[in-house]
Amino acid sequence: xxxSHILVCGGTGCTSNNSIKIYEALxxxxxxxxxxxxxxxxxxxxxxxxxxxxxxxxxxxxxFYSQVKVEDVDEIVNEHIIKGRxxxxxxxxxxxxxxxNIKALNDTNFYKKQHRVALRNCGVINPEKIDEYIAYDGxxxxxxxxxxxxxxxxxxxxxxxxxxxxxxxxxxxGRKWQFAKNSPGEQKYVCCNADEGDPGAFxxxxxxxxxxxxxxxxxxxxxxxxxxxxxxxxxxxEYPIAVKRLSIAIEQAREYGLLxxxxxxxxxxxxxxxxxxxxxxxxxxxxALMTSIEGHRGEPRPxxxxxxxxxxxxxxxxxxxxxxxxxxxxxxxxxxDWFASMxxxxxxxxxxxxxxxxxxxxxxxxxxxxxTMREIIYDIGGGCPNGKKFKAAQTGGPSGGCIPAxxxxxxIDYDNLIAIGSMMGSGGLIVMDEDNCxxxxxxxxxxxxxxxxxxxxxxxxxxxxxxxxMLCKVTDGxxxxxDLDKMEELCHYIKENSLCGLGQTAPxxxxxxxxxxxxxxxxHVRDKKCPAGVCKKLLRYEIxxxxxxxxxxxxxxxxxxxxxxxxxxxxxxxxxxxIKCGVCMEKCxxxxxxxx
Amino acid sequence: MAKKxxxxxxxxxxxxxxxxxAIAEIKAAHAGKGxxxxxxxxxxxxxxxxxxxxxxxxxxxxxxxxxxxYGVATFYAQFSLYPKGQYRIGVCLGTxxxxxxxxxxxxxxxxxxxxxxxxCTEDQKFSLDATRCIGCCGLAPVMTVNDDVYGKxxxxxxPKILAKYN
Numbered sequence: 001x002x003x004s005h006i007l008v009c010g011g012t013g014c015t016s017n018n019s020i021k022i023y024e025a026l027x028x029x030x031x032x033x034x035x036x037x038x039x040x041x042x043x044x045x046x047x048x049x050x051x052x053x054x055x056x057x058x059x060x061x062x063x064f065y066s067q068v069k070v071e072d073v074d075e076i077v078n079e080h081i082i083k084g085r086x087x088x089x090x091x092x093x094x095x096x097x098x099x100x101n102i103k104a105l106n107d108t109n110f111y112k113k114q115h116r117v118a119l120r121n122c123g124v125i126n127p128e129k130i131d132e133y134i135a136y137d138g139x140x141x142x143x144x145x146x147x148x149x150x151x152x153x154x155x156x157x158x159x160x161x162x163x164x165x166x167x168x169x170x171x172x173x174g175r176k177w178q179f180a181k182n183s184p185g186e187q188k189y190v191c192c193n194a195d196e197g198d199p200g201a202f203x204x205x206x207x208x209x210x211x212x213x214x215x216x217x218x219x220x221x222x223x224x225x226x227x228x229x230x231x232x233x234x235x236x237x238e239y240p241i242a243v244k245r246l247s248i249a250i251e252q253a254r255e256y257g258l259l260x261x262x263x264x265x266x267x268x269x270x271x272x273x274x275x276x277x278x279x280x281x282x283x284x285x286x287x288a289l290m291t292s293i294e295g296h297r298g299e300p301r302p303x304x305x306x307x308x309x310x311x312x313x314x315x316x317x318x319x320x321x322x323x324x325x326x327x328x329x330x331x332x333x334x335x336x337d338w339f340a341s342m343x344x345x346x347x348x349x350x351x352x353x354x355x356x357x358x359x360x361x362x363x364x365x366x367x368x369x370x371x372t373m374r375e376i377i378y379d380i381g382g383g384c385p386n387g388k389k390f391k392a393a394q395t396g397g398p399s400g401g402c403i404p405a406x407x408x409x410x411x412i413d414y415d416n417l418i419a420i421g422s423m424m425g426s427g428g429l430i431v432m433d434e435d436n437c438x439x440x441x442x443x444x445x446x447x448x449x450x451x452x453x454x455x456x457x458x459x460x461x462x463x464x465x466x467x468x469x470m471l472c473k474v475t476d477g478x479x480x481x482x483d484l485d486k487m488e489e490l491c492h493y494i495k496e497n498s499l500c501g502l503g504q505t506a507p508x509x510x511x512x513x514x515x516x517x518x519x520x521x522x523x524h525v526r527d528k529k530c531p532a533g534v535c536k537k538l539l540r541y542e543i544x545x546x547x548x549x550x551x552x553x554x555x556x557x558x559x560x561x562x563x564x565x566x567x568x569x570x571x572x573x574x575x576x577x578x579i580k581c582g583v584c585m586e587k588c589x590x591x592x593x594x595x596x
Numbered sequence: 597m598a599k600k601x602x603x604x605x606x607x608x609x610x611x612x613x614x615x616x617x618a619i620a621e622i623k624a625a626h627a628g629k630g631x632x633x634x635x636x637x638x639x640x641x642x643x644x645x646x647x648x649x650x651x652x653x654x655x656x657x658x659x660x661x662x663x664x665x666y667g668v669a670t671f672y673a674q675f676s677l678y679p680k681g682q683y684r685i686g687v688c689l690g691t692x693x694x695x696x697x698x699x700x701x702x703x704x705x706x707x708x709x710x711x712x713x714x715x716c717t718e719d720q721k722f723s724l725d726a727t728r729c730i731g732c733c734g735l736a737p738v739m740t741v742n743d744d745v746y747g748k749x750x751x752x753x754x755p756k757i758l759a760k761y762n
Binding site: 012013016017050051053197198199200201202237238273275276277278279280281292293294295296297298313354356357358362363394397428430432436441444445454 | 626629630631632633634636637664667668671672673674675689690691692694695696727728729730732733734735736738745747
């Protein structure tokens with residue numbers, strides 16, 4: 001028994017901020033003090049509040065230390081661990097009440113509205129120790145399935161829970177499994193999509209880093225349900241920590257006989273292999289992913305035949321996303337009714353979102369379906385920093401769309417998001433404020449898809465490129481109003497004619513910004529102005545003569561000598577010479593320079 | 597247009613042998629199907645990039661046409677047919693970083709190093725790439741130099757960061 005437990009976050013966000021060094025320094029100090037029998041230091045997965053990383057929690061007090069530095073380790077050990085005095089200056093402000101007492105983490109705004117199912121072990125257990133997972137009911141679901149349930153009962157339970165694919169499209173998981181089970185064939189495969197490519201989404205990475213066994217257990221359950229004995233996890237090579245922890249977890253599961261032959265003494269055998277992606281966004285599409293596992297260029301294949309009939313190596317295959325799998329063991333243990341009691345009628349359960357962009361609490365949150373965008377952005381996320389006005393939230397990455405401020409009270413579920421022209425996607429949620437230009441954002445996503453289009457089908461390969469060029473015309477101020485209509489027409493053409501999900505959804509960022517922010521497009525086209533002041537070609541910096549004191553600071557800092565004027569007299573900017581770098585505006589102490 | 601960098605092949609016998617051994621290990625460890633990507637990843641790890649010689653070794657070992665191996669190597673962003681600098685700089689242009697101004701950071705690096713994305717400085721010291729989301733959006737905008745991660749970077753900090761490696 002230990003008198004104290006110290007949990008240090010080992011997720012990518014925190015390790016990028018030196019949390020490994022903090023962990024090592026702690027372990028050394030505790031050992032040097034001879035406390036290693038009393039105090040246990042553990043490296044866990046992601047706590048979710050990445051904005052405040054590196055994060056450390058000390059139990060039993062539940063002291064939540066944020067933005068810890070290696071230099072703070074001595075103070076924490078000397079004061080807190082040895083003398084029992086909490087280091088208040090490092091505490092996350094939200095966890096301290098007015099009387100200076102520590103509140104439970106679940107009472108803070110960031111955690112209060114969250115409900116952790118897929119993330120339940122992230123930040124709680126050491127992901128590199130299978131015993132800790134087992135202590136939290138790990139592999140109990142697999143045992144139950146193998147010894148008490150038939151494969152059909154497993155599928156029925158998953159179907160009844162109402163679980164839908166968390167990777168983006170929201171296809172009912174139970175139905176997918178049923179198709180694969182019904183397909184004839186000796187050899188079947190279970191695949192896991194961990195090729196999280198949406199910019200701004202990192203929930204799958206966090207689950208693999210924080211609770212890899214949950215995914216392994218779920219894949220074995222899926223294998224039993226559909227009759228497969230081999231699984232593949234396709235994970236991005238860019239996620240080294242996730243790959244490492246998953247490899248360790250697979251190794252440990254094999255040692256414990258939870259993977260391999262005759263699991264739990266039954267005649268069910270199942271094993272897993274990891275395949276590393278090599279940086280191609282299109283490989284998140286199911287058929288492209290399978291082609292890539294087969295070792296080829298990751299190009300999609302036409303469907304039908306669907307993977308459930310003819311998938312990996314031509315055999316019946318199911319492919320689910322990491323977060324989907326992470327829900328499975330809980331559904332088996334707690335029952336379909338428990339899961340279905342959360343969320344909305346057509347979208348059961350919870351969803352993990354990665355909050356990013358112009359928001360205070362960037363990080364990972366898991367909320368019941370049906371929570372409104374307002375609750376996520378303001379109550380949990382803490383709103384936009386610097387008092388800026390919220391403009392839109394982007395979900396679904398390059399396949400999704402924008403949710404404007406006036407729809408902020410929409411309850412989030414699969415169908416509502418599609419109805420307002422966005423989509424759930426894998427759960428990246430990027431917040432934008434008044435300083436973001438929506439045309440520029442659409443252009444950014446199109447640039448991404450042009451780059452990532454695999455080139456197999458023409459509507460996507462050529463269509464996205466042409467669409468991107470039209471957007472460039474808009475941001476350059478050379479487009480006409482007819483171009484906007486043409487753009488819209490091209491969007492629909494690409495959607496209807498592309499081979500795979502990448503092309504079919506690529507125009508969404510354009511369509512949704514055209515739908516909700518058409519006035520911004522028109523301002524670019526008609527008035528040759530970028531209202532947010534982002535598009536450089538349309539920008540104009542000017543000096544307000546009344547405010548200018550003639551201090552010459554701007555003129556001295558202008559890299560191209562575009563500003564002239566005499567000392568103590570108002571200066572002027574020559575628009576011909578100006579390169580719109582914005583240095584003058586930054587340097588001016590009197591707020592005399594405006595852009596528009 | 598990016599200027600083309602002509603690189604003489606500097607691979608050693610040891611590297612070539614290491615790749616052959618690695619491929620044999622991959623073949624033994626996995627089911628024996630679809631190993632091209634894993635072999636290319638090993639090749640890049642050993643040589644730092646994928647010279648034609650490495651592609652040929654992989655093609656021979658896996659009994660595939662060179663054209664197919666080349667096709668796979670050029671499809672994925674992770675693989676490079678050209679060497680990278682001693683210090684590989686990556687700037688995340690993922691959404692979260694982009695809306696927080698990583699575009700300006702990238703631009704500043706191009707100007708300071710006088711190269712474009714995907715290129716390498718003439719002394720082969722620095723190479724610059726725009727990367728996809730590296731998954732620590734809480735630190736946006738993010739740049740990496742080899743394995744060092746710099747969060748909340750502003751263009752002004754670039755000279756200071758580069759100086760550490762000079």
